[in-house]
Structures are given as structure tokens and as C-alpha cells.
Amino acid sequence: xxxxxxxxxxxxxxxxxxxxxxxxxxxxxxxxxxxxxxxxxxxxxxxxxxxxxxxxxxxxxxxxxxxxxxxxxxxxxxxxxxxxxxxxxxxxxxxxxxxxxxxxxxxxxxxxxxxxxxxxxxxxxxxxxxxxxxxxxxxxxxxxxxxxxxxxxxxxxxxxxxxxxxxxxxxxxxxxxxxxxxxxxxxxxxxxxxxxxxxxxxxxxxxxxxxxxxxxxxxxxxxxxxxx
Amino acid sequence: xxxxxxxxxxxxxxxxxxxxxxxxxxxxxxxxxxxxxxxxxxxxxxxxxxxxxxxxxxxxxxxxxxxxxxxxxxxxxxxxxxxxxxxxxxxxxxxxxxxxxxxxxxxxxxxxxxxxxxxxxxxxxxxxxxxxxxxxxxxxxxxxxxxxxxxxxxxxxxxxxxxxxxxxxxxxxxxxxxxxxxxxxxxxxxxxxxxxxxxxxxxxxxxxxxxxxxxxxxxxxxxxxxxxxxxxxxxxxxxxxxxxxxxxxxxxxxxxxxxxxxxxxxxxxxxxxxxxxxxxxxxxxxxxxxxxxxxxxxxxxxxxxxxxxxxxxxxxxxxxxxxxxxxxxxxxxxxxxxxxxxx
Ligand SMILES: [Zn+2]
Numbered sequence: 113x114x115x116x117x118x119x120x121x122x123x124x125x126x127x128x129x130x131x132x133x134x135x136x137x138x139x140x141x142x143x144x145x146x147x148x149x150x151x152x153x154x155x156x157x158x159x160x161x162x163x164x165x166x167x168x169x170x171x172x173x174x175x176x177x178x179x180x181x182x183x184x185x186x187x188x189x190x191x192x193x194x195x196x197x198x199x200x201x202x203x204x205x206x207x208x209x210x211x212x213x214x215x216x217x218x219x220x221x222x223x224x225x226x227x228x229x230x231x232x233x234x235x236x237x238x239x240x241x242x243x244x245x246x247x248x249x250x251x252x253x254x255x256x257x258x259x260x261x262x263x264x265x266x267x268x269x270x271x272x273x274x275x276x277x278x279x280x281x282x283x284x285x286x287x288x289x290x291x292x293x294x295x296x297x298x299x300x301x302x303x304x305x306x307x308x309x310x311x312x313x314x315x316x317x318x319x320x321x322x323x324x325x326x327x328x329x330x331x332x333x334x335x336x337x338x339x340x
Numbered sequence: 341x342x343x344x345x346x347x348x349x350x351x352x353x354x355x356x357x358x359x360x361x362x363x364x365x366x367x368x369x370x371x372x373x374x375x376x377x378x379x380x381x382x383x384x385x386x387x388x389x390x391x392x393x394x395x396x397x398x399x400x401x402x403x404x405x406x407x408x409x410x411x412x413x414x415x416x417x418x419x420x421x422x423x424x425x426x427x428x429x430x431x432x433x434x435x436x437x438x439x440x441x442x443x444x445x446x447x448x449x450x451x452x453x454x455x456x457x458x459x460x461x462x463x464x465x466x467x468x469x470x471x472x473x474x475x476x477x478x479x480x481x482x483x484x485x486x487x488x489x490x491x492x493x494x495x496x497x498x499x500x501x502x503x504x505x506x507x508x509x510x511x512x513x514x515x516x517x518x519x520x521x522x523x524x525x526x527x528x529x530x531x532x533x534x535x536x537x538x539x540x541x542x543x544x545x546x547x548x549x550x551x552x553x554x555x556x557x558x559x560x561x562x563x564x565x566x567x568x569x570x571x572x573x574x575x576x577x578x579x580x581x582x583x584x585x586x587x588x589x590x591x592x593x594x595x596x597x598x599x600x601x602x603x604x605x606x607x608x609x610x611x612x613x614x615x616x617x618x619x620x621x622x623x624x625x626x627x628x629x630x631x632x633x634x635x636x637x638x639x640x641x642x643x644x645x646x647x648x649x650x651x652x653x654x655x656x657x658x659x660x661x662x663x664x665x666x667x668x669x670x671x672x673x674x675x676x677x678x679x680x681x682x683x
Contacts, residue, residue: 148433152440152665166445181389182430185396186437193438196400197414197445317401327389333382 114164115171116155116194117305120147120187121179121207122226123272126301127154129162130309135302136162142272142298147186155190169200173308175299176204177322178234178248179226184321192319201313206322208248209307210299211270212238218290220266221245225253227273234324237267250324253277257284266290272297347657348406348417348442349650350399352435353427353455354480355386356643357398359406361417362650365658368465370409371640371647374398377521384520385510392430399438414446421653424452424663425673426481432669440667451653452663454678455644456482457494459610461655462641462648470605470633476595478619479611480506480523483551483591485598486675491655494679497598498549505587506613508553512560512583516576527616530584533577537563539586549598556586584618592622599632608635614642659683 113133119126125147128138137158141150159165174191177184188204195202211224218240225235228250235256236248246259260267261284268290269281274297281289326334344363351358355376361369376394380386407413422439425432436452443450459482460475469491477484483505485498503511506523513522518529539559542552560583567574599607607627613619614636627634641647660683 146668148437149666149668151437152444152667155444156665166447181392182433185392185430185434189396189399189434189437190441192396192400193403193441194445196403197442317404320397321393323393327387327393329383329387329390 113170113309114168115173115305115309116159116169117173117301117308118151118155118187118191119175119207119210119299119301119304120151121175121177121184124298125150125154126299126304127151127158128301128305129158129164130302130305131162131164133309136164138300138302140298140301147183151186151190166194166198169198171200171308171313172202173305174202174204175207175210175304176319177207178250178324179207181321181323184323188319188321192316196316202316202319203308203311203313204319204322205304205307205311206248207299208234208236209238209242210304211297212236213242213303213307214296214300215268215270216240216242218268220268220290221260221263222268222270223260224270225273225277226271227276228325233277248322248324253280254284257281261285261288264288268292270297345418345654346412346416347419347421347650347654348414349421349453349646349653350435350439351423351455351458351644351646351649352395352399352431353423353425354431354644355380355391356645357395357402358644358646359402360646360650361406361410361412362465362647362654365651365654366464366468368647370406371645372402372406372409373645374402381520384514386428388428388430391428392434395431395434399434403438414442417446417448419449419451419653419657421451421453421649421657423455423458423649424667425670426455427671429669429671432671436667436669440665444665449657450663450667451657451661452667453649453653453656454673454675456484456486456675457652457678458648460486460488460608461652462610462637462645463608463635464651465641465647466637467635472602472604473606473608474595474599474602474604475608475610476591477610478505478591478613480504480510482611483553485549485595487602487604492659492679494675496676498551498594500551500553502552502554503557505551505553505591508557508587509613511557515561515564516579523613523616526580526584527618529577529580530618533575533579533581535582535585536578537582539582541586541590543590549594551590551594553587556583588618588622591619592626595623596626596630599627599630604632606633606635610637610642612643615639
């Protein structure tokens with residue numbers, strides 16, 4: 113199977129091409145620069161250098177969030193519209209799972225997270241076979257860490273935003289927490305592609321971002337409805 | 341023999357997800373608009389994040405509907421055009437990235453289009469342009485007089501110094517407690533009322549084609565406030581009629597004077613406010629004995645749509661303009677600079 117994988121859901125911008133099930137090319141940057149400008153030139157370059165043309169593709173994989181609302185939409189719009197144009201399936205992969213897979217061989221739990229400001233994180237808890245122990249959620253990091261403490265097992269933390277929460281993690285979990293170095297903290301697009309190869313694609317039009325949070329205006333509106 | 345040319349266009353600058361196909365620059369093949377207005381009504385205006393969320397849900401569905409309606413495939417298209425700005429950045433991004441993806445997947449040329457150039461070109465789907473022409477662009481975000489001496493060139497001879505006409509309509513409508521969107525509501529009320537209040541008209545300095553509506557807006561709000569304090573009843577129909585009379589008087593008078601000064605062959609009214617009955621009537625009256633031909637597109641081409649982007653995009657494409665894979669949403673895109681961009 114030939115797969116193009118796209119991830120613009122967070123700071124990392126990643127593009128990978130899988131040809132006949134093997135990684136042919138991967139392009140990753142980890143900088144805060146405009147994904148909308150840089151994504152298509154990166155796809156063009158990786159495709160060209162791996163000798164692939166769009167019509168050779170069998171499937172498109174995309175990190176569908178959580179993450180930056182705008183970032184998630186850039187990747188998802190590109191993946192959906194390209195797949196629709198080519199008449200091939202598109203598969204969404206959780207941005208958290210993509211990071212968690214970097215710890216796939218860890219003996220214990222894997223906790224990927226993205227900082228969501230004001231003490232909140234987007235997170236979930238994975239077992240070493242990459243099934244979910246705790247569902248993905250938007251939660252206060254402090255509350256989440258106390259939940260993890262109760263499991264009484266080693267937890268591998270994977271996050272670009274590790275520095276923001278490191279102090280709290282060590283304070284609450286102590287030796288239970290494992291914090292690796294930088295290269296393990298970001299999602300690799302080739303991993304997203306390989307996860308997508310195994311998944312059953314759903315209807316293309318129905319693939320929507322996994323925001324894990326409703327817009328502020330809607331939350332306020334719902335609150336007002338509740339008061340009425 | 342020259343073969344037929346088809347341009348597929350996408351427009352997502354505000355709260356409509358729109359896709360259209362235009363043949364040979366001027367022939368409309370299909371024009372699909374998925375409106376989000378029902379979703380934004382509860383907030384009393386467009387919420388950018390919610391608009392962006394709807395765009396991504398609607399994008400591929402709208403594309404498919406357009407091709408099905410036209411009975412065509414992407415392979416039949418000669419180029420893909422898209423609104424690159426101005427507009428809401430998050431909303432624009434969905435359209436721009438969708439257009440780039442089609443163009444890349446099918447290896448087709450890509451063209452970026454200025455939203456206001458689109459509004460003006462909507463008229464060319466009804467009647468061929470004759471230069472020089474003037475366009476009065478009036479919408480929620482714009483009030484401009486644009487001079488065109490040839491295809492693809494835009495010279496702004498007058499613009500608003502504060503609020504757009506459509507913005508003033510929305511604010512006055514909110515003060516009158518009319519439901520969103522307020523423009524059409526005021527127009528409807530104004531038809532039933534009379535001009536009983538003499539609201540100010542901002543003519544600005546002699547010879548200026550610029551506009552200003554914030555003074556008028558404040559005058560209306562103050563007058564309503566005063567009436568409330570005095571327990572005086574003002575008929576909303578009359579307030580609407582008086583407000584609209586001031587807006588329409590300034591717009592039509594300046595448009596007519598500019599048309600005379602520049603000796604234009606056509607006067608094109610563009611943008612959502614072009615649907616306004618009061619404005620249409622005033623302009624028709626002004627231009628009734630003029631040598632300048634007055635053109636106002638039908639309603640479905642006045643409000644935001646992708647047919648206008650295809651019409652403007654086709655001209656840009658045939659003039660040799662091409663966008664690269666690095667095309668981005670540009671919420672503050674300038675119309676004159678857009679017209680003067682390099683090929
Ligand atoms: Zn518009």
C-alpha cells in the first residue's frame with residue numbers, strides 16, 4: 113500500500129510517504145512557523161524525491177487532533193480534499209496516539225499530552241500494546257496526575273510541552289514518572305502512516321477534527337441556555 | 341478552434357462554504373452555497389471559530405455537490421481558483437488549503453483571487469464589461485468606489501474611513517432589537533416607514549469620494565436613547581426609513597458624481613448590500629437619464645458565492661497569473677496591490 117501521511121496538528125509539521133508498506137521518505141520540522149504556507153511545498157518535495165505522483169497513492173493518513181484548532185484544520189482539509197480529489201480513502205489518527213507510539217516498547221503506561229493553557233492539558237493514557245487505559249480528555253494536569261498516581265505503575269510522559277509541567281509531574285509521581293529526552297517527544301508522520309494502514313477507513317465526508325473542546329462562544333451560549 | 345475552458349472556484353472567506361464552476365470566463369455552470377447563517381444566528385453575528393469548524397465539515401460535501409450538479413469531473417477543469425483574502429483567516433485557510441489540495445492531486449494550475457475583485461466580476465456573468473467602469477462595492481466589511489480601466493486592474497477612488505455601510509446597518513439593527521442579520525430587516529422596515537427624522541449625511545470635504553458612517557450610526561443610537569429617556573415613541577419603521585435614507589443618499593450621490601467625473605461606461609453595484617431595495621431604487625433614479633449604464637446583479641450573485649471567484653479567477657488565469665504551493669490565506673489582502681501583482 114502507498115500512503116501519504118500528514119501532521120500539522122501541533123508545532124511539528126510532518127509529511128511521510130510509505131511505498132509498498134515501507135517508509136520511502138519523511139519530512140519533519142519542529143518550529144513555530146506557518147503550516148499553511150509550508151505544508152504543500154513539503155508534500156511536493158517528499159513526493160518528488162521518492163518518485164511518487166499523487167495518482168500512485170492508495171490512502172491518505174492525517175493526525176486529526178487534538179492540537180491547535182487551526183493547525184488541525186489545515187492538515188485535515190488537505191488530507192480530506194486530496195483524498196476526495198483522488199477518489200481514495202482518508203484515515204484520521206489521534207495526534208495523541210501518534211506521540212504515544214514513540215513509547216510503544218515501554219514496559220508500563222504511556223502518557224502523551226499537549227499543553228492546553230491555564231493548567232489544562234489534552235491527554236490520554238495508553239498501555240504498552242497501544243490500547244487506551246484512560247480515554248482522551250481535556251483535563252487539569254494536576255487532577256490527571258493524581259489519577260495516574262493511583263495506578264501505582266511506571267508512566268512514560270511524552271510531550272513537546274514537558275517543560276511546562278515537569279515540576280508538577282515529579283512532585284506528584286516521583287519515581288513513578290519517566291521523562292525521556294527531546295527526540296522521543298514529537299509525533300513522527302511515518303508512524304501515523306503505519307497506524308492508518310491498519311485502520312478501517314470511514315466515510316470521507318464524516319472525518320472531522322478531534323478538538324476535544326467546544327468553542328468558547330458555544331460554551332457560553334450553552335451556559336446561558338441552562339440558566340433559562 | 342479554441343476549446344472550452346472551465347474554472348472551479350472555492351470561496352470560504354466568511355460564513356458561506358461555496359463552490360462554483362464557470363465556463364469561458366462568463367458562463368455560469370453551477371453555483372453551490374452552503375450557508376451557516378442558522379448556526380450563527382444564536383450568537384447575533386458570525387463567530388470565527390465556529391465558521392471555520394463548519395467550513396471543514398462542509399468543504400468536500402459542497403465540492404461533490406458542485407461536480408454532481410454540473411455533471412463534470414475534476415479532470416474537466418482547466419484551473420482551480422480560490423479566495424485568498426480578505427476575510428476571516430481561519431475560514432479562508434480551509435478554502436485555500438482545499439484548493440491547493442485539488443490542484444496538487446490533479447496537477448492543475450492554481451489561482452488566488454481577491455474577494456472584492458470577485459464581487460465586481462459577479463456582474464460579468466450577467467453582462468460583458470465595458471471600460472472604463474466604476475463599481476460601488478457595499479457589504480458587511482466594505483464600502484468602496486473602485487475604478488477599472490481594464491481587466492484585472494483596480495483603482496480605489498473612495499472608501500470608508502470608519503465603518504462599512506453593512507456594519508452600520510448591523511449595529512443600528514441591533515439597537516432596534518432586530519434579529520441577525522440586520523441589513524435586510526432594516527431594508528424591509530424602511531419600505532413601510534417614512535423619513536421623519538433628519539439624520540446627518542457625511543459628505544466629507546469637497547470632491548472626496550470617501551465615506552463615513554460612524555457619525556450616522558451614533559446619531560441613530562443617540563436619538564433612540566433620547567426617545568427612551570423621554571418616553572417618546574419612535575416608530576421603528578420611521579427610524580429605519582430615516583437611517584436608510586441617509587445611507588442611500590450619500591452612496592448614490594457620490595457614485596453618480598464619480599461616474600460623471602470619470603466618464604465611465606458602466607456603474608456596477610457589488611456586494612451583499614447591493615440587494616438593498618432602497619439603494620437599488622435610489623441608484624435607478626439617479627442614473628435614469630445618464631449615459632452610464634447601471635448594473636446590479638441578481639441577489640444570488642450579490643451575496644458571497646464562488647461563481648464570482650471563478651469569474652475573476654478565469655480572467656486572472658488567462659492573464660497568466662499562477663499561485664504557488666505556498667499560497668496562503670491573506671486576511672488583509674489589498675485590492676490595488678492584488679491587481680498590480682506580478683505574474
Ligand atoms: Zn463579500
